[in-house]
Amino acid sequence: MSEPRSRRRLLADGARLAAAGAAGGALSSACAAGAETRKKPPPSDAMLVAQLIVLERVMQDVYGRAITSGQLDSGGLALAHEVLGHERIHESELRRQLRLLSGTALPVPRSTKELEKELAKHHTKVALDRHRSGRGWLKLLVDVEDVLERNYHTAISILRSSSLLTLASEILASEAQHSALLGDLLSPRNVQKALPNAFINGT
Amino acid sequence: MSGSESASSRPEPASSRRELLGRASSRLIAGAALVCAGCGASQSATSTRKQISPGAEALDVVLLNELLDAEHRAIAAYSNGIPLLSGYNQRAARNFLGDEFNHASELISLIGHHGGKANRAQSSYNFGSPQSEDDLLRLFERIERQQIGVYLAAIPIVTPGRMRAALAAILGSDAQHIAILRKSLGTPPLISPFVTAAG
Numbered sequence: 001m002s003e004p005r006s007r008r009r010l011l012a013d014g015a016r017l018a019a020a021g022a023a024g025g026a027l028s029s030a031c032a033a034g035a036e037t038r039k040k041p042p043p044s045d046a047m048l049v050a051q052l053i054v055l056e057r058v059m060q061d062v063y064g065r066a067i068t069s070g071q072l073d074s075g076g077l078a079l080a081h082e083v084l085g086h087e088r089i090h091e092s093e094l095r096r097q098l099r100l101l102s103g104t105a106l107p108v109p110r111s112t113k114e115l116e117k118e119l120a121k122h123h124t125k126v127a128l129d130r131h132r133s134g135r136g137w138l139k140l141l142v143d144v145e146d147v148l149e150r151n152y153h154t155a156i157s158i159l160r161s162s163s164l165l166t167l168a169s170e171i172l173a174s175e176a177q178h179s180a181l182l183g184d185l186l187s188p189r190n191v192q193k194a195l196p197n198a199f200i201n202g203t
Numbered sequence: 204m205s206g207s208e209s210a211s212s213r214p215e216p217a218s219s220r221r222e223l224l225g226r227a228s229s230r231l232i233a234g235a236a237l238v239c240a241g242c243g244a245s246q247s248a249t250s251t252r253k254q255i256s257p258g259a260e261a262l263d264v265v266l267l268n269e270l271l272d273a274e275h276r277a278i279a280a281y282s283n284g285i286p287l288l289s290g291y292n293q294r295a296a297r298n299f300l301g302d303e304f305n306h307a308s309e310l311i312s313l314i315g316h317h318g319g320k321a322n323r324a325q326s327s328y329n330f331g332s333p334q335s336e337d338d339l340l341r342l343f344e345r346i347e348r349q350q351i352g353v354y355l356a357a358i359p360i361v362t363p364g365r366m367r368a369a370l371a372a373i374l375g376s377d378a379q380h381i382a383i384l385r386k387s388l389g390t391p392p393l394i395s396p397f398v399t400a401a402g
Binding site for chain 1 (some may be wrong): 234291294295298301302305306336337340351355357358360364365367368369371372373374375376377378379380381382383392393395396397398399
């Protein structure tokens with residue numbers, strides 16, 4: 001219901017939407033170094049926050065699907081519920097920040113196709129409707145957490161506001177913890193496999 | 204049940220038990236005060252802070268050195284604590300120590316890249332008196348939290364975006380350590396949707 005209204009607002013603000021789309025592109029493709037050296041100006045803080053909100057929503061959707069799949073065991077289910085709560089809080093705080101910046105929210109993907117398209121933009125090709133085992137869902141959640149980590153990591157290299165930098169860092173650290181615990185479920189008591197990287201940048 | 208009771212009642216292979224008993228004296232020493240020898244450094248951190256070459260981003264280098272001090276401290280804690288741990292906790296701590304070495308190496312590289320001189324580890328650190336494996340895990344968690352605090356303070360201040368991203372990647376790793384340490388301690392691994400030094 002709210003989507004058409006949101007779309008109209010966005011269409012009326014076409015230039016901003018286009019710029020915000022560029023922000024999405026910047027987030028999905030720019031590495032930290034590239035973002036600094038690219039010739040066109042980097043996306044604004046509002047654009048970056050708007051794109052992160054979209055990804056937080058994608059994340060929530062995928063966690064929701066994992067929860068309702070009936071495939072997760074009790075440990076996986078408990079973690080998924082807890083992380084889903086975190087992602088909602090992240091989104092809520094980012095939306096608050098976007099309002100403070102007088103920024104424009106981007107439309108969030110609603111259908112399965114839109115979700116898959118959004119993930120594909122971030123180099124994660126996935127068929128969400130495919131049947132998965134509990135382990136398969138956990139692996140998918142790890143992949144999607146990687147997408148978020150990559151985007152927060154990139155945003156931290158571009159954001160200008162100190163408070164947003166702190167917020168993005170706190171959320172990146174939170175996403176890193178989610179990955180660690182998902183990894184621990186996939187490889188119990190094998191910390192080398194659960195936490196394979198000394199640097200968390202979503203790669 | 205204290206952590207030490209838990210450690211001694213865990214069914215360990217005989218060799219591991221012998222190893223633990225063999226280390227009883229060092230454990231006692233650790234109990235008295237875990238004063239750790241620091242990585243062969245003979246000078247204090249403050250005395251090794253050197254002038255920064257002209258034109259370099261002096262503040263960034265100072266901040267990076269503060270982060271490096273925190274990494275040195277974590278390395279000393281893990282290095283000295285690992286022999287007192289067993290089984291999974293020991294393997295996890297070893298893994299974390301490897302991460303901390305990588306973090307320190309990255310910081311040293313960034314400091315050098317910005318024309319600075321990297322601080323060396325202190326000759327010793329006082330980590331109090333951990334009496335059990337759980338005490339050690341809690342100590343590690345405290346040290347990781349302190350690292351979270353200094354990284355969160357530094358990230359908005361350092362100038363180049365590339366450097367901020369590098370620091371954020373380390374922050375994420377330290378946050379992961381905390382989650383696993385807390386899980387090992389049997390405490391809820393996730394405290395808050397926003398990871399800070401406090402929670």
